[in-house]
Amino acid sequence: MGRWEPNARGRLEEAALALFTERGFEQVTVAEIAGRAGLTERTFYRHFADKREVLFPDANPLVTGFDKALEEAPDTAEPMATVSVVLDAVAAFFEGRHDYSRRRHAVVAANAELRERESIKLSTLAESLAEGLRKRGVAEPAASLAAESGVAVFKVAHAQWLAESEPRDLGVLMREALAALRDVTGAG
Amino acid sequence: MGRWEPNARGRLEEAALALFTERGFEQVTVAEIAGRAGLTERTFYRHFADKREVLFPDANPLVTGFDKALEEAPDTAEPMATVSVVLDAVAAFFEGRHDYSRRRHAVVAANAELRERESIKLSTLAESLAEGLRKRGVAEPAASLAAESGVAVFKVAHAQWLAESEPRDLGVLMREALAALRDVTGAG
DNA sequence: GGCCTGATGTCAGTTCCTGACATGAACCTT
DNA sequence: AAGGTTCATGTCAGGAACTGACATCAGGCC
Numbered sequence: 001m002g003r004w005e006p007n008a009r010g011r012l013e014e015a016a017l018a019l020f021t022e023r024g025f026e027q028v029t030v031a032e033i034a035g036r037a038g039l040t041e042r043t044f045y046r047h048f049a050d051k052r053e054v055l056f057p058d059a060n061p062l063v064t065g066f067d068k069a070l071e072e073a074p075d076t077a078e079p080m081a082t083v084s085v086v087l088d089a090v091a092a093f094f095e096g097r098h099d100y101s102r103r104r105h106a107v108v109a110a111n112a113e114l115r116e117r118e119s120i121k122l123s124t125l126a127e128s129l130a131e132g133l134r135k136r137g138v139a140e141p142a143a144s145l146a147a148e149s150g151v152a153v154f155k156v157a158h159a160q161w162l163a164e165s166e167p168r169d170l171g172v173l174m175r176e177a178l179a180a181l182r183d184v185t186g187a188g
Numbered sequence: 189m190g191r192w193e194p195n196a197r198g199r200l201e202e203a204a205l206a207l208f209t210e211r212g213f214e215q216v217t218v219a220e221i222a223g224r225a226g227l228t229e230r231t232f233y234r235h236f237a238d239k240r241e242v243l244f245p246d247a248n249p250l251v252t253g254f255d256k257a258l259e260e261a262p263d264t265a266e267p268m269a270t271v272s273v274v275l276d277a278v279a280a281f282f283e284g285r286h287d288y289s290r291r292r293h294a295v296v297a298a299n300a301e302l303r304e305r306e307s308i309k310l311s312t313l314a315e316s317l318a319e320g321l322r323k324r325g326v327a328e329p330a331a332s333l334a335a336e337s338g339v340a341v342f343k344v345a346h347a348q349w350l351a352e353s354e355p356r357d358l359g360v361l362m363r364e365a366l367a368a369l370r371d372v373t374g375a376g
Numbered sequence: 377g378g379c380c381t382g383a384t385g386t387c388a389g390t391t392c393c394t395g396a397c398a399t400g401a402a403c404c405t406t
Numbered sequence: 407a408a409g410g411t412t413c414a415t416g417t418c419a420g421g422a423a424c425t426g427a428c429a430t431c432a433g434g435c436c
Contacts, residue, residue: 004401004414029391043415045393079372112308119311120304141344145369148340155336156329181333184267186374192383192432217422231384233424 009047009057011037016054021103025052025111052117055108062093066125070132079138079146084178086129087150091171094158098167105162126151153177197235197245199225204242209291213240213299240305243296253277254313258320267326267334272366274317275338279359282346286355293350314339341365 005011015036019028030051034044048054069089073082094101108114130147138146157173193199203224207216218239222232236242257277261270282289296302318335326334345361 008414030393031391040416041392042394042417046414049393051392115311116304116308119307120300123303123307141348141365141368142372144344144347145340145365146372148343149337149369149373152333152336152340156332159332160329177329177333180329181337182373184330184334185337185370196383218424219422228385229423230386230425234383237424239423 005038008037008039008043012039012044012047013054013057017104017107020055020107025107025114052113055104055114056117056121062090063125065089065093067128070129073132075136079133079136079142080149080178082133082136083129083146083150083153084175086132087154087174087178088171090154091169091174094161094170098161102162122151122155149181153181156180193226196225196227196231200227200232200235201242201245205292205295208243208295213295213302240302243292243302244305244309250278250281251313253281255316258317261320263324265325267321267324267330268337268366270321270324271317271334271338271341272363274320275342275362275366276359278342279357279362282349282358286349290350310339310343337369341369344368 012033016028016033019033019036030044031041033054034041037044044054066086066089069086070082073085076082108118126144126147129150130144133143133146134140153174157170157177160173160177161167161170200221204216204221207221207224218232219229221242222229225232232242254274254277257274258270261273264270296306314332314335317338318332321331321334322328341362345358345365348361348365349355349358
């Protein structure tokens, strides 16, 4: 057995989500989170750059799956086809996580600082997606527009999925949103 | 003459932009900004909710013009037509502000916290736009998708405009981006 | 003249976050 | 097995962001 309890990072994430759920983000101090995880405040900041980041881990299965799907997507001249493949991978990630996603979303939605962090994380994903498209030969501004559109589709479908108590398949919702986007932009 | 110098808020905004340009956002304290404006730190926080907000005033001509255009846009069944009208108003706002926009953009781009704030402000604009479309009878998810697409078009065109030393007309760039968006989504 | 208003100042305190240094079990080397 | 190294964690001190409570005082109002 190691000197320290294993998975300090995971314990901090769990402690944080539990405390934020109970009392809200602002009403919880970093020292409390660390204490609940059997650690000190200073150690918290060795694992996370700031208090909010504990809810948005850099290395998480969503981002990993996203990057992998983006890399492995077949080459095609149609940027939205690549976007669609990546969105499928994202949908797969959320499979079986509806309850957890809702609890987490409640915490984030209740706090402006956390909504801000979520917003920039989505922007970062859009930028990754645009970069991936450029590497596949898609020119600007098509690459950025396709990437931003993809994130918009995700946002809309994800919000719909979260709102449903008996959720339909996120992949289906995304494909519907993608079709709706085509209608909206194409008809204008 | 009043007891205090007029336009405390404006003086704080000017002092902040000047100092941030000289030394960067992180290297400037709120006390310094206030001092340069002939005020105290506490007064700064009476005008702005936090340090970043001094660069993103709530009541500014961009938001005002945006809201006005959204309200006055003619009714139409085509959401992207409404979006287009609003984008024209936004383009008009930036007329003659190329140099200022570039200086300001340099400050924001250099700092993660400021990029975060900018990101959430754009999300808020998208939400306003979606709400405006809903009020005009556009159903979900079309309203949200049209709004997010509009913001994506703005982002792309604005970035292009900022990058040009001899800037073309932002309205033209936006219309081109809108056409490119149609191509990208429609062809998929 | 006296009272009220409202922007500002003063002050104390909490929390976030960081740098510098200390600790000690696990591991490696010889 | 002795001794040195590694590295996650602890301890401590401090700066800066932000907030609540109360004081000040010019200008307007009765």
